[in-house]
Amino acid sequence: MSANTYDAIVIGSGISGGWAAKELTEKGLKTIMLERGKNIEHIKDYVNANKGPWEFEHRGGRTQKMIEDYPVLKRDYPLNETNLDYWVDEKESPYTEIKRFDWFRGYHVGGRSLMWGRQSYRWHDTDFEANLKDGIAVDWPIRYKDLEKWYSYAEKFAGISGNRDGVPILPDGDFMPPMEMNVVEKDVQKRFKEFYKDTRHFVIGRTANITVPHNNRTNCQYRNKCWLGCPFGAYFSTQSATLPAAMATGNLTVRPWSIVKEIIYDKDTKKAKGVRIVDAETNKTYEFFAKIVFVNASALNSAWVLMNSATDVWEGGLGSSSGELGHNVMDHHLGVGAGGRIEGFEDKYTFGRRANGIYIPRYRNLNGEKRDYIRGFGYQGGGSRANWSRDIAELSIGGAFKDALSEPGSWSFGMGGFGETLPYHENKITLDKEKKDKWGLPTLAIDVEVKDNERKMRVDMMNDAVEMLTNAGVKDVKGYTSEGILGRGIHEMGTARMGRDPKTSVLNEWNQVWDAKNVFVTDGAAMTSAACQNPSLTYMALTARAANHAVEELKKGNI
Secondary structure (H helix, E strand, O other), X not given: OOOOEOOEEEEOOOHHHHHHHHHHHHOXXXXXXXXXXXXXXXXXXXXXXXXXXXXXXXXXXXXXXXXXXXXXXXXXXXXXXXXXXXXXXXXXXXXXXXXXXXXXXXXXXXXXXXXXXXXXXXXXXXXXXXXXXXXXXXXXOOOHHHHHHHHHHHHHHHOOEOOOOOOOOOOOOOOEOOOOOOHHHHHHHHHHHHHHOOOOOOEEOOEOEOOOOEOOEOOOOOOOOHHHOOOOOOEOOXXXXXXXXXXXXXXXXXXXXXXXXXXXXXXXXXXXXXXXXXXXXXXXXXXXXXXXXXXXXXXXXXXXXXXXXOOOOOOOOOOOOOOOOOOOOEOOEOOOEEEEEEOOOOOOOOOOOOOOOEEEOOOOOOOOOOOOOOOOEEEEEEEEEOXXXXXXXOOOOOHHHHXXXXXXXXXXXXXXXXXXXXXXXXXXXXXXXXXXXXXXXXEEEEEOOXXXXXXXXXXXHXXXXXXXXXXXXXXXXXXEOOOOOOOOOOOOEOOOOEOOOOOOOOEOOOOEEOOEEEEEEOOHHHOOOOOOOOOHHHHHHHHHHHHHHHHHHHHHOOO
């Protein structure tokens, strides 16, 4: 085996890339994982993980310079000084917004597995059957039963804490002990159950934060500093979980600063034979060769790699023969919900800073109900007490002001919706060959928006939130909504969908590219529909399943 030849290449090191590296190396394949950004070493490089807010120059906030330098990131909560270097330099890596799309990216080893929200839910057969039932897009080539054992496999390794709630639409999993609801959440849950019986459900979130020691990782310390990197390894990330497992095999090479420019396609064998990269530090080009290639660069960038590959064979790139590559972009639409005030409980407080909340699973358009839109939504939220940083209108100076700030404020309860976006063919990305990035590579043009179905759904998402909180005893409930800009869910999906027919999909039921069967895509790009649950657990299960299949096929000589 020459220096640049491996059994497998993994493009990307985030949630799905880390899983691909783990699975392939544990099955004996010499693997190289290529990451376009810098290395971040577990614990050592979490430089802000143990800092208090007062240790940051701007108390963790944002400056005018940051706002100027990060015109996209400034649109929402991610822009702040505590983990700024985890987010992409937007001047080096621009993109074109044909329609506004808030693309929040992390280019480094671990990718967004270091910054994700960690909510981890299984899908239900209703989700896998929805496209077929509704006559939308194409049918998923798999069902829940095809992923069930892989969900368990992923949960057991990643460490998902949660409760077995017995909610039909939200399959139970192999969970660690759940985190506990606080006193206000328990009270709201009790009233919620009394009002809605079994028609709607209110449960503790299922999160990839371990609650008991696991695989040399220490259980969650309730610091809620997850997106600074966890020195305890308490939440699932590439650094805390999959990368150590892959490195332990002796079969993994990690190469940061490696921008995969294209997959090298062999016209004679109709397979990929490797990849071509640009070294992000030197601008030099290198080639790496392997028997199989896993594309895990995140949904939009994975499509970019495919669209930039084999263009001498297919004008639209590798995997474009169906005309679907780059199309059907999805994200969850959010920025809609409600909140209000909780009376009483002044003598109660929360324990630590729990890195989790409550979850209300989907209940609309189920069991024969029909709204003026299809699909549905869920809610995430929780109860909390205002802290010392609140503004006290009645006081502005002096000892009384300081005394008041030393006491916790009033209790409140809020929740925000996560709605399903349909896979519209016209929601698409294309290569912008005029606008180049720092390395002279074409950038992406994004043409994606919510449409009438989502807009109708958002009316229910706000009104239902107001109604549920009011019925559960929350006071002064106020709803809120916004435009529903896509991207800010940070759940990009679609672009290289799975399907049953090479004429209408990019990937088959094993996540193989129809046009090159030794190329696998197992991140958000593969999703055929979006459901309304957080998708990362499904990426993990799909990746483990596809890697298992890839190695079996390799052994049989089929790829």
